[in-house]
Amino acid sequence: MQPVVLTTERLTLVALTDADVDVMTSYCQDTVLKDAVPVPWPYEREHADGFINELAPQWWAESSEFTWAIRRSGDPLLLGVVGFNVKSSALGYWLGAPHRGKGFMPEAVAAAAKWLHSMGHAELHWEAVVGNAASARVAEKVGFEYTGTAPALGQFRDETHPLCWHARLTADNAEPAHAALPWPT
Numbered sequence: 578m579q580p581v582v583l584t585t586e587r588l589t590l591v592a593l594t595d596a597d598v599d600v601m602t603s604y605c606q607d608t609v610l611k612d613a614v615p616v617p618w619p620y621e622r623e624h625a626d627g628f629i630n631e632l633a634p635q636w637w638a639e640s641s642e643f644t645w646a647i648r649r650s651g652d653p654l655l656l657g658v659v660g661f662n663v664k665s666s667a668l669g670y671w672l673g674a675p676h677r678g679k680g681f682m683p684e685a686v687a688a689a690a691k692w693l694h695s696m697g698h699a700e701l702h703w704e705a706v707v708g709n710a711a712s713a714r715v716a717e718k719v720g721f722e723y724t725g726t727a728p729a730l731g732q733f734r735d736e737t738h739p740l741c742w743h744a745r746l747t748a749d750n751a752e753p754a755h756a757a758l759p760w761p762t
């Protein structure tokens with residue numbers, strides 16, 4: 578599949594480009610990211626280069642993972658990333674530190690989820706390491722339903738599966754597989 582462009586009131590979600598390599602390298606020096614998402618560590622420029630110029634385009638082409646750069650509409654600066662892995666149905670996201678606290682992520686995730694539902698991905702999965710309240714609040718604001726605590730489905734860089742909060746977002750016409758619980762935060 579060709580990369581899909583999504584728009585919201587303030588944002589454009591679009592494929593990463595080579596021009597994002599340096600800024601992504603800079604954002605990914607953040608230890609908050611190291612502990613929250615499975616980025617390589619220490620994070621080097623070659624990691625951003627390989628992700629942006631090889632992996633992400635390959636995943637779009639084979640429709641195995643959809644990765645979007647989040648930008649303000651009309652501004653090429655990379656703010657962060659939203660990604661969806663087709664096999665696990667997992668939606669993940671992060672923002673560069675200067676761009677947090679402005680409500681961008683719920684807006685971006687809602688747009689990605691709407692498109693994914695329209696493409697037939699009826700149940701989207703979210704997980705975050707227990708205690709990641711900012712990520713949980715984003716998922717809750719988008720309408721994800723909390724389903725409980727369990728080891729991460731995805732493997733972390735140390736090959737462990739840390740204890741995570743899990744949630745799901747079903748398309749309007751889909752039957753949820755498990756009962757929802759109150760959010761822990």
Ligand SMILES: CC(C)(COP(=O)(O)OP(=O)(O)OC[C@H]1O[C@@H](n2cnc3c(N)ncnc32)[C@H](O)[C@@H]1OP(=O)(O)O)[C@@H](O)C(=O)NCCC(=O)NCCS
Nearest residue numbers: 613670671672677678679680681682704705710711712714
């Ligand atoms: C998760 C992340 C994308 C959220 O982005 P953000 O810009 O902080 O989110 P928002 O400003 O839209 O805030 C979302 C909500 O979370 C709340 N929030 C933010 N940080 C919080 C914290 N540390 N504890 C509790 N709530 C928090 C905000 O108050 C807001 O809620 P409100 O609208 O009811 O006030 C960002 O913190 C991030 O990139 N974190 C590192 C990567 C990461 O954890 N990714 C998710 C992995 S599962």
